[in-house]
Amino acid sequence: MRLTLINVIVAVVIAIAFAAVNAAYLVWAERRGAARIQRRPGPNINGPFGLLQPPLDGIKLMAKQLTIPGGADRILFIIAPILAMFPAITSFVTIPFSETIVAKNMNVGVLMIFAFASLGSMSLLIAGFSSRNKYSMMSSVRAVSQAVAYEIPMLITAITVVMIAGSPDLMEIVRQQSPSILHWNIFPLLGNSHNILMPLAFLIFFVCTLAETNRAPFDLGEAESELVAGFHTEYGSMGFGLFFMAEYANIVIGSCMTTILFLGGWSCPFGLFPGVWWFILKLYLLIATFIWIRWTFPRTTIYGLLNLSWKILIPLSLANLLLTAGLIKVF
Amino acid sequence: MNPSTLASPGLFTVEGLVGVVFLTMAAITLVGGLIACNSDRLVRSLSGLVICFVGVAGLYFLLNSPFVSMMQILIYVGAITVTISFAIMLAAPEEKRKIGPPSLFSGPLGFIAAALIAGGFATLAVKTEWTVHDKINDGSMKVIGLQLLTDHSMVFELVSVVLLVAILGALVIARQGREQ
Numbered sequence: 001m002r003l004t005l006i007n008v009i010v011a012v013v014i015a016i017a018f019a020a021v022n023a024a025y026l027v028w029a030e031r032r033g034a035a036r037i038q039r040r041p042g043p044n045i046n047g048p049f050g051l052l053q054p055p056l057d058g059i060k061l062m063a064k065q066l067t068i069p070g071g072a073d074r075i076l077f078i079i080a081p082i083l084a085m086f087p088a089i090t091s092f093v094t095i096p097f098s099e100t101i102v103a104k105n106m107n108v109g110v111l112m113i114f115a116f117a118s119l120g121s122m123s124l125l126i127a128g129f130s131s132r133n134k135y136s137m138m139s140s141v142r143a144v145s146q147a148v149a150y151e152i153p154m155l156i157t158a159i160t161v162v163m164i165a166g167s168p169d170l171m172e173i174v175r176q177q178s179p180s181i182l183h184w185n186i187f188p189l190l191g192n193s194h195n196i197l198m199p200l201a202f203l204i205f206f207v208c209t210l211a212e213t214n215r216a217p218f219d220l221g222e223a224e225s226e227l228v229a230g231f232h233t234e235y236g237s238m239g240f241g242l243f244f245m246a247e248y249a250n251i252v253i254g255s256c257m258t259t260i261l262f263l264g265g266w267s268c269p270f271g272l273f274p275g276v277w278w279f280i281l282k283l284y285l286l287i288a289t290f291i292w293i294r295w296t297f298p299r300t301t302i303y304g305l306l307n308l309s310w311k312i313l314i315p316l317s318l319a320n321l322l323l324t325a326g327l328i329k330v331f
Numbered sequence: 332m333n334p335s336t337l338a339s340p341g342l343f344t345v346e347g348l349v350g351v352v353f354l355t356m357a358a359i360t361l362v363g364g365l366i367a368c369n370s371d372r373l374v375r376s377l378s379g380l381v382i383c384f385v386g387v388a389g390l391y392f393l394l395n396s397p398f399v400s401m402m403q404i405l406i407y408v409g410a411i412t413v414t415i416s417f418a419i420m421l422a423a424p425e426e427k428r429k430i431g432p433p434s435l436f437s438g439p440l441g442f443i444a445a446a447l448i449a450g451g452f453a454t455l456a457v458k459t460e461w462t463v464h465d466k467i468n469d470g471s472m473k474v475i476g477l478q479l480l481t482d483h484s485m486v487f488e489l490v491s492v493v494l495l496v497a498i499l500g501a502l503v504i505a506r507q508g509r510e511q
Contacts, residue, residue, distance in 0.1 A: 073372065073374070073375070075375075076374065076375065076378060079378075106397055107397065107398075107471045107472075108397045108398050108401050108471065108472065111398065111401040111402070111405065111472075112397075112401050114405060114409075115401040115402075115404035115405040115408075115409065116404070118404070118405055118408060118409025118410070118413075119404065119408055119409070121409075121413060122381060122408065122412065122413075125413075125416050126374070126378060129374045130374070141420055144413055144416060144417070145417075147413075148410075148413055151409065167473075168471075168472055
């Protein structure tokens, strides 16, 4: 009992530190990556390769005054960035980074991550409404309709994986994929499922992760050319900083989930030395893909975005669910 | 129940901490409900509702049912409040304060109804013979699914009838709107 409590407290502290460091250095990676793709140097003055840029930015943000616009709903305005950060931190508690590195493994791990992810859209909504700003309001309407649309195919795909593993326990899902690369849920050759549509399910899940974290090409919530900065237009100082940290923490959690559900978690492709390093490697490869996609694809329109989800992704993921159910019954 | 077991245990025993967690969750639920009912702005009411649902989810978690607790957050916070927020956006994008005189139901009648329900629950709570179980099962998806489709299949079927009625009602309302 006491051990679990200490585990969870330590895990939360580590999760906050992990989220903060990741947020800071993913911003740096994002800016360097963008610069590389656009053929310019990017931040390279402060420290070697510009590595001192993130702490300096953090100090700058913390030193600024937190202004609240007149006419804004003060209480909700202050709560919104906190509410954005809270589910991201909580989700880290149940993510198994390796066989031993997990704070509190739950028998409903998959559900817990998605339940707390769905809290995130509430924070965008509250931020947009409480700012008393037309752009913020439009942004939050967009962000919420997008979150609702993409949550459905994402959950259906996750349920497919849960059906294959026969358990919503994240560690159990990874253990079943452990033997070799052919047991991973993305490749259907060995293991429980012989479903040839699983690579498609992986793609659906990845696209939904992009959309759920409001990343380009689905970043309609903060389309800079139309909506100034979207739901966080009125936020300065650490209010803005928290929204930014939450965005990157959500990217990390989305990539963790993709790694666990489809890419075998901490297991090695060849069955050698399974451990946390494989998890970290897969995690950062996925995050690098996120950054790569952001700077190479143009933003979609809102109709294209909603059509993609309701007319293509949801029917495909449902068909995949039925096919998987049938194949599990047959084999 | 034996009255001596009702004596308050020390704060730093397991029972004491559970009590603290229970009271916290109950307080969160109550405060959320009060905010939802009494605030002037719809968005604040909605936030109150979210707080209330999170409190209820905490109670489920405390009662050793993580699955129901997570579904509470996923469905009520993630889906239902978002749907309500859509309704707010479509109906009144400007934050409006409550207007008009209070209806008959918000005064004495509402109070009587609330008193009847509260009294009923209180009587039920006092009269029931509470038995303290050990952990019945792990509250996992598998156990709940098996229970729903075997012992409680009647309830499961009745829930689908309720959903059918709701869908039919929505269709009727939508149809009327189209003809106007």
